[in-house]
Amino acid sequence: MKNSKYFILRFFAITGLLATFIFFVTECNAQSTPARALLAISKANHTLAIIDPATLSVLARIPVGEDPHEVVASTDGKTAYVCIYGGGSLHEINIIDLVAQKPLRTIDTRPLFGPHDIAFVNDKAWFTAEGSKAVGRYDPVTEKLDWSMGTGQDRTHMIYVTSDGKKIYTTNVSSGTVSILVDTLIQPGKMAPPGAKPRQNWVQTIVPVSRGSEGFDVSPDGSELWTAASEDGAISIVGLGAKKLSAKLDAKIFGANRLKFTPDGRQVFISSLQTGDLVIYDAKSRLQVKRLKIGNGAAGILMDPTGSRAFIACSADNYVAIIDLKTLTVTRHLDVGGVPDGLAWAIRP
Incomplete structure (x- = not known):
């Protein structure tokens, strides 16, 4: 009987030490999110990867909803918002704690369906709701x-x-249009009650472009909007001052998916999900500079604010290609999970 008690006490002592050791090792191996982090969506794994941009190591993979597409970080860099799209049928945005590296909560966007793309401005998250034809x-x-x-x-x-x-x-893919929404204020009329305040009145201008225009970006000086169309491969350029189409380039980028200006505004990168090409245009001359074959299907584009590199999500190849902006060559492939897509920066002051 005494021997039994001895072995029981011995067992708990050993297992207790083992548990303490495992906890210690786990804590030591845990890697905190740096002040400047790269975020990447894996559509196949249903995860958000947090990456150290200095070492390009994946620090954490956080579970998200069943069809994640785009991601953005809050201004303080502590929180991420992931759109759960479902081809326009779903109605969730996942909120992720980037410091604790864990899910926080889920926003139910109903009656707005199909949240796809998202931006964070003025401490609020703005998103498209494709299934509801709305923002x-x-x-x-x-x-x-x-x-x-x-x-x-x-x-x-x-x-x-x-x-x-x-x-x-916004780009409206199947309508082949760009929507320009401007917030204007309407002042109270003569018949308004005392103390009436001005009210918001968003005015929409619709600019026709090519059908299939999806990825787009606004030039750093805010003067132009460039968008590329998957169907005819054309680049449409919208003058934002006049709010109308100013040029259309027969770029032949069939399957065009995303488009981004370099930080200095001199070049424009366009990815093709159909061909896996990355096409680079000179923003001033509006001529093609280079066409790179970077995989079998290129999607999301993210520029490094330092102006040194670009990250391209090659969804069909299950890697993110890293492009040197000086040499315009692929320098490395990064594994963030299957079918990578949306990319974003999270920067804490």
């Missing part, structure tokens, strides 16, 4: 959707919000 806005303070507006266009897909939150640009 919406989420306030993290009140934890509510506080504004939305319909575009009346088919497949309102990608979004850009100006830094003052007064203008929104």
Whole structure:
């Protein structure tokens, strides 16, 4: 009997030490999120990867919803928002704690369906709701959707919000249009009651471009919007001052998916999901500079703010290609999970 008690006590002592050791090793191996982190969506694994951009090591993979597409970080770099798209049928945005590296909560976007692209401006998350032909806005303070507006266009897909939150640009893929939404104020009329305040009145201008125009970007000086079409491979350039099409380039980038300006505004990168090409244009001359074969299907594009490199999600190849912006060559492949897509920066002050 005494021997039995001895072995029981001995067992708990050993297992207790083992548990302490495992906890210690786990804690030592845990890698905290750096102040400047790269975020990458894996559509196949349903994860958000947090990557150290200095070492290019994946620090954490956080589970997200069943069809993640685009991601953005809050201004303080502590929180990420991931759109759960479902081809326009789903209605969730996942909120991720980037410091603790864990899911926080899920936003139910109903009655807005199909959140796809997302931006974070003026401490609020602005997103497209493709299934509802609309854009919406989420306030993290009140934890509510506080504004939305319909575009009346088919497949309102990608979004850009100006830094003052007064203008929104979207591409409407199946309608072949760009929506320009401008926030204007209407002053109270003569018949308004005393104390009436001005009210918001968002005005939409629809600019026809090529059908299939999806990926787009606004030039750093805010003067032009470039978008590339998957169907005819053309690049449409919209003058944002005049709010109309100013040029169309027969670029022959069939299957065009995403488009981004380099940080200095001199070049434009366009990816093709159909061919796996990365096509680079000179923004001033509007001529092709280079066409790179980087895989079998290229999607999301993210520029490094330092101006040294670009990250291209090659969805069909299950890697992110890293491009040197000086030599315009592929320097490395990064594994962030199967079918990578949306990319973003999270920067803590």
